[in-house]
Structures are given as structure tokens and as C-alpha cells.
Amino acid sequence: MIIEGLLNLVMSLLEFVFSPISLPDLPGEVQTVLDAATSYFISAVGILGIFFDWNMIKVLTPLVIIIVNFKRLWDGIMFILRKIPFLGIE
Amino acid sequence: MVKRFTTTFLALILSLNMLFSTTFVSYYQAAELGGTIVWTLIETLFLSLGVSFQIADTVDKTSMDDIIADDIRTIAENIQDDSKKGPLLELADYIGNIVSHWDDVTGLTVPQTIWEALKYYCGSRAGVRPAYHPSDIDINLNGCTLEAFADYVSSYFGFELDSESYKFINAAYSKFTNCDYSCILISTTTDISQVYYYYFHKSYDYAFKEYSANEPYSHKLCFIKSDGSSPFLNSSFNFQYNPDGTSIKYYDSSQNKVFALNDSVSINYKALVIAKGGVYDFLDTFTRPENSTVEVDFGNIVNVSDFGTPSAEIYTGVTSSAVSGVTDIPADDYDILTPGRDLDKDEDKVVGDVIIGIPTGNELDDYRNGLITWEELMEKIGAKPVDTSKGETIDGKPIEDAIIDSTGSIIDTLLDIPAAILDGLLGLFVPSEGFFESFFERLNQFLEDKLGLLYAPIGLFIDLLTAIMNADTSDSTLYFPGIKFMEYEIVAPQNVDLDASEYIPVLKSTCHFITNVLLVFAVIILLQNKLKEVMSS
Numbered sequence: 001m002i003i004e005g006l007l008n009l010v011m012s013l014l015e016f017v018f019s020p021i022s023l024p025d026l027p028g029e030v031q032t033v034l035d036a037a038t039s040y041f042i043s044a045v046g047i048l049g050i051f052f053d054w055n056m057i058k059v060l061t062p063l064v065i066i067i068v069n070f071k072r073l074w075d076g077i078m079f080i081l082r083k084i085p086f087l088g089i090e
Numbered sequence: 091m092v093k094r095f096t097t098t099f100l101a102l103i104l105s106l107n108m109l110f111s112t113t114f115v116s117y118y119q120a121a122e123l124g125g126t127i128v129w130t131l132i133e134t135l136f137l138s139l140g141v142s143f144q145i146a147d148t149v150d151k152t153s154m155d156d157i158i159a160d161d162i163r164t165i166a167e168n169i170q171d172d173s174k175k176g177p178l179l180e181l182a183d184y185i186g187n188i189v190s191h192w193d194d195v196t197g198l199t200v201p202q203t204i205w206e207a208l209k210y211y212c213g214s215r216a217g218v219r220p221a222y223h224p225s226d227i228d229i230n231l232n233g234c235t236l237e238a239f240a241d242y243v244s245s246y247f248g249f250e251l252d253s254e255s256y257k258f259i260n261a262a263y264s265k266f267t268n269c270d271y272s273c274i275l276i277s278t279t280t281d282i283s284q285v286y287y288y289y290f291h292k293s294y295d296y297a298f299k300e301y302s303a304n305e306p307y308s309h310k311l312c313f314i315k316s317d318g319s320s321p322f323l324n325s326s327f328n329f330q331y332n333p334d335g336t337s338i339k340y341y342d343s344s345q346n347k348v349f350a351l352n353d354s355v356s357i358n359y360k361a362l363v364i365a366k367g368g369v370y371d372f373l374d375t376f377t378r379p380e381n382s383t384v385e386v387d388f389g390n391i392v393n394v395s396d397f398g399t400p401s402a403e404i405y406t407g408v409t410s411s412a413v414s415g416v417t418d419i420p421a422d423d424y425d426i427l428t429p430g431r432d433l434d435k436d437e438d439k440v441v442g443d444v445i446i447g448i449p450t451g452n453e454l455d456d457y458r459n460g461l462i463t464w465e466e467l468m469e470k471i472g473a474k475p476v477d478t479s480k481g482e483t484i485d486g487k488p489i490e491d492a493i494i495d496s497t498g499s500i501i502d503t504l505l506d507i508p509a510a511i512l513d514g515l516l517g518l519f520v521p522s523e524g525f526f527e528s529f530f531e532r533l534n535q536f537l538e539d540k541l542g543l544l545y546a547p548i549g550l551f552i553d554l555l556t557a558i559m560n561a562d563t564s565d566s567t568l569y570f571p572g573i574k575f576m577e578y579e580i581v582a583p584q585n586v587d588l589d590a591s592e593y594i595p596v597l598k599s600t601c602h603f604i605t606n607v608l609l610v611f612a613v614i615i616l617l618q619n620k621l622k623e624v625m626s627s
Contacts (some may be wrong), residue, residue, distance in 0.1 A: 001518050003519060003521050004522065011529070011533060014533070014536065018537075021541070023540065024543060026543040034546060037550075038553050041557070045558060046567055049561060050588065052602070054558065054562065056609060057558075057609070058559065060609055070624065080519070
């Protein structure tokens with residue numbers, strides 16, 4: 001509930017901040033080239049799958065992100081817990 | 091040849107079908123429109139002549155026919171007993187025919203009352219619905235007598251209403267016109283004879299030879315006026331005696347009040363007891379105190395004075411064989427139906443006094459005034475402690491069971507508290523299922539709309555991540571865009587399945603094993619370093 005509320009708050013702030021902004025899209029030609037490049041990248045994923053087990057990577061990647069950012073995550077959780085009065089965490 | 095023939099044939103059928111449908115719809119619409127125009131012209135003509143139409147409060151014959159016939163058929167289909175099912179289905183057809191031809195023969199409108207009565211009668215005959223006359227029925231026969239109705243049915247369709255149904259309708263009709271108020275017993279139990287026994291024998295269970303005063307039977311006592319309205323006391327109640335057993339606790343749902351239905355009202359009994367069809371042995375025979383026999387017709391209004399003055403001890407003189415189906419009732423177990431006693435006098439308190447009936451010739455308020463509330467009665471008798479030996483109940487359960495249930499529910503609630511707290515904390519931090527997915531989708535779309543070309547690289551990155559997330563190791567297909575030289579296509583675009591090769595699968599499994607080991611070790615080393623960092627700081 002807390003995380004949902006915070007994220008919704010962030011979303012509302014973004015909507016408020018960006019409300020006067022509306023930048024144009026990429027030109028069609030550029031977009032076509034980018035799409036082609038993307039398709040090549042995506043195709044390359046298939047080739048990389050020969051050398052790397054994507055299933056293992058999909059499991060380990062979140063774990064690595066958590067370990068690397070452990071301090072920030074810890075601070076974030078404690079920040080939220082401190083807001084709950086009856087827990088008494090200082 | 092065959093293909094051509096089939097195509098031609100289908101086209102022909104389709105054309106004919108469309109032509110027919112169009113024609114049919116056109117005719118139908120034309121007929122409907124024409125009928126409306128003609129009817130409007132007729133109506134206008136009559137109105138111009140000063141003839142006003144008054145739509146009678148009658149029944150839509152067609153719909154009533156359908157409703158009743160379907161209702162009865164539904165009842166019949168649910169009956170296991172074939173001896174009842176067959177006649178009931180026949181009756182459904184008869185009713186349909188009666189409704190269709192009623193006004194052709196009699197020239198009168200179809201009174202809904204009759205059909206409702208028949209419907210409920212049929213339900214009760216089938217044994218699947220409690221026999222009762224709905225209290226909301228307006229007893230308005232629109233000039234048709236029930237006798238005439240019965241004669242009509244008998245002569246026109248050759249269908250003889252049996253003696254039971256004739257008595258039921260006839261008695262109800264005639265008696266309703268002759269008394270101010272009537273009392274109707276409505277039972278939702280399967281055997282109304284139990285109801286009757288409980289009323290007049292104060293819950294003596296003849297089958298088990300014991301008192302069961304507090305059995306939670308869903309009995310219903312309804313007083314209705316001769317015009318069919320139900321002014322009060324249309325209530326459900328259980329036989330719940332007060333602690334010293336002098337009265338019935340009676341909840342009147344229409345007034346949302348609990349009464350003590352005691353005997354402080356001077357009444358002349360008139361009760362219409364409509365029994366479940368086929369089960370009315372209990373009404374066959376009553377015995378007067380002086381042992382003379384009174385025959386009581388099925389469905390008839392029973393004037394209790396016919397078989398004994400209420401102040402007399404009706405059943406004390408009854409022999410055990412007097413009541414059909416009851417044998418060997420100990421004389422000591424008879425109760426005395428004695429109105430007019432004063433509850434203040436202990437010697438007048440008789441266990442399980444039951445009085446049903448309403449005054450005739452008196453105003454309704456007199457009867458209301460004769461009732462005291464349950465609380466008043468409790469005050470009057472000094473609010474004695476509950477005697478659990480007599481089976482005091484809480485919400486229809488014996489008090490011991492109610493206490494055990496309550497204790498059990500309290501313990502369950504206490505045991506559920508830790509889990510509830512944990513669920514609450516989890517609910518605080520863990521977002522609902524699908525929240526992140528919808529949130530990031532919303533965020534992505536919003537930024538893409540607002541930032542346009544600036545967001546293109548981020549979009550590209552997201553697409554790449556999505557491709558990785560959706561990547562499946564088992565699929566080694568590679569899209570090959572093809573090779574063109576000038577306008578000549580040398581190699582066409584195609585998907586190349588690398589697993590089709592003889593060596594690729596071997597290479598793939600080997601590489602996967604090595605990279606997996608390396609990755610796991612790398613993560614372990616990372617975790618170790620992070621642990622050191624955390625512990626040192």
C-alpha cells in the first residue's frame with residue numbers, strides 16, 4: 001500500500017511537471033532505421049543464447065542489482081519503517 | 091464440376107433464405123403496424139362516441155398461462171414420485187386450457203386469485219411447497235363463484251376436481267366471506283401435522299416421546315382479514331418458551347417486536363388450517379371432551395368451539411387413539427389449553443400454554459392490547475434465570491452448543507490475529523498483483539507521449555530489455571534479412587534455426603554449463619565482497 005502510494009505520487013508529480021511539455025516524435029525515416037537496428041539487436045539475442053543461458057541470467061540479474069544496491073535498498077526500507085509509529089524504529 | 095455445383099447450390103440456398111427472411115419480417119412488421127393502426131382507429135371511434143375504456147385489473151392470460159403452467163411443470167419435474175408427477179403435469183395442461191378458454195365460456199375476466207390459489211394448491215399437492223394461501227392475495231372473485239368455477243372445469247374439460255381441491259377452494263371462498271378475521275397457519279415444515287401438534291400439544295414430540303419445546307421450527311402464523319389483507323402478525327417464529335414455560339416467545343417481524351403470546355386475551359377461536367395436500371390426518375378427527383367425534387374438513391375453518399370449549403381441558407379426556415397416528419400418550423403429558431388465567435398466579439402457570447386465534451367481533455386493537463411484550467412478561471415473572479434443562483436456545487441452538495460455538499470462534503479469532511497482522515504488514519509493503527506491470531506500462535506510455543524523440547533511446551533500451559526478458563534459450567532461431575544485389579535477390583529473408591545444425595546444440599549446452607558456473611561464482615564473489623563492505627562499515 002505504501003509503495004503503491006509512493007509510486008502513484010511520483011507518477012502524479014511527473015504528470016504535473018511534464019504537463020506543459022509535448023516534444024515531437026522522431027522523424028519517420030529515423031524511426032525506421034532505429035526499428036531496423038532494434039530488430040537486429042533482438043535477433044542477436046538468439047545468437048547470444050547459444051553462449052549464455054538466458055534463464056540463468058534472468059534469475060541472477062535481479063540478484064546482482066539487489067546486492068550492488070543493497071545500501072540504497074536498506075535505506076529505503078528503513079525510511080519507510082521509520083514512518084510507522086507503533087514499530088518504534090529510530 | 092463438384093466444386094461449381096456446390097457453390098451454386100449454397101448460393102441458391104442462401105438467396106432463398108434471405109428472401110424468405112426478408113419477406114417474413116416484412117409481413118410481420120406490416121401485420122403489427124396494421125394491427126396497431128386498426129386498433130387505434132377503433133379506440134378513437136369509441137372515444138369519440140363517449141365510451142371510455144377502463145383497463146380492468148385482470149391477468150394477462152397468455153403470460154399467466156405460461157407462468158402457471160411452467161411453474162407447475164417445473165414442480166412436477168422435480169418430483170421423484172411418479173404417481174404425483176403424472177397427474178400434476180396433466181393438471182398443468184388443464185390449467186393452461188382453462189385460462190385460454192375461460193372468458194370464451196363465462197364471458198368474465200380471469201380472476202388472478204383463482205390461478206394463484208390453484209398454483210399454490212398444485213404446489214402443495216406435489217408435496218414440494220408448503221400449503222398456504224398467500225396473504226397478499228386479494229380475495230376478489232370478480233363475480234365468479236368458486237363453485238361455478240369448479241362446475242365449469244368439471245363440465246367443460248371433463249376434469250373432475252377431486253374432493254380435496256373442491257373442499258379447499260370452496261371452504262376458503264365461503265368462509266372468507268363469513269368471518270371478520272381468519273387465522274391461517276402457514277408451515278414451512280414438511281409435515282404440517284407437526285405444526286398442529288406443536289400448537290395444541292405444546293411441542294410434545296410424539297415420535298420420540300419427549301418434549302422439544304425449543305425446536306427451531308420455522309413456523310409461521312399469519313392472521314389475515316377477510317379481504318385478504320394481512321394487517322399484523324405476519325411473522326415467523328420459533329417455539330421458544332419463557333423460562334418458566336408459561337408463554338410463547340413470539341417475534342412479530344411486521345412490528346419488529348417480540349411478544350409473549352399468552353392467554354390474557356378472551357377469544358373465540360377461528361382458525362383456518364390449510365394443510366399440506368395429502369397430509370391432513372390430524373384434522374380428520376377430533377374428540378370432544380365428552381368423547382364425541384367432530385369431523386373437520388380439509389381446508390375448512392376450524393372453530394375450536396366445535397370440538398370443545400377452550401377453557402375446558404380439551405385433551406385431558408382424549409384417549410390416545412383419538413388423534414390419528416398417535417398412540418400411547420401418557421395422560422400426564424397432556425397439556426391444558428386454558429385461556430384466561432393470570433400469569434401472576436403461579437398455580438395458573440402451565441408449562442407450554444399455547445393459544446392461537448384472534449378475536450371475532452372485537453376490534454383488532456383489542457387483540458393487540460391483549461399482547462404484552464416479551465420484556466414486559468419477563469418483568470412480570472421476575473426474569474428468572476435461564477433454565478438450560480428446558481433447552482433454552484440462543485439463535486435457535488441449545489445454550490451449551492451456543493457457548494461452545496462462541497468460545498471456539500473466540501479462540502479461532504485469537505489464533506488468527508498474528509496471521510492478520512502479518513497480512514496487514516505485507517499489504518503495507520507488497521504492492522498488489524499486477525501493479526508494477528501496469529505502473530511501468532503507464533509510465534512508459536506517458537514519457538513516450540511527452541518526450542517524443544528524447545525518449546527514443548530509452549525506448550530502444552526498453553525494447554532490448556524486453557527482448558532479453560522474453561528470450562528463450564531453447565529457441566535458437568536467427569532472423570536473416572536476406573541479401574540483395576541491385577534488384578536481384580541473392581538470399582531471401584528467412585529464419586534460420588541454428589539447432590538444426592549437428593554441432594550447435596552440443597556447443598550450446600557446453601557453453602551454457604561453463605557460463606552458468608562462471609556467473610554463479612561471480613555472484614557469490616560479489617555477495618562476499620558486499621558482505622565484507624557491510625560488516626566493515
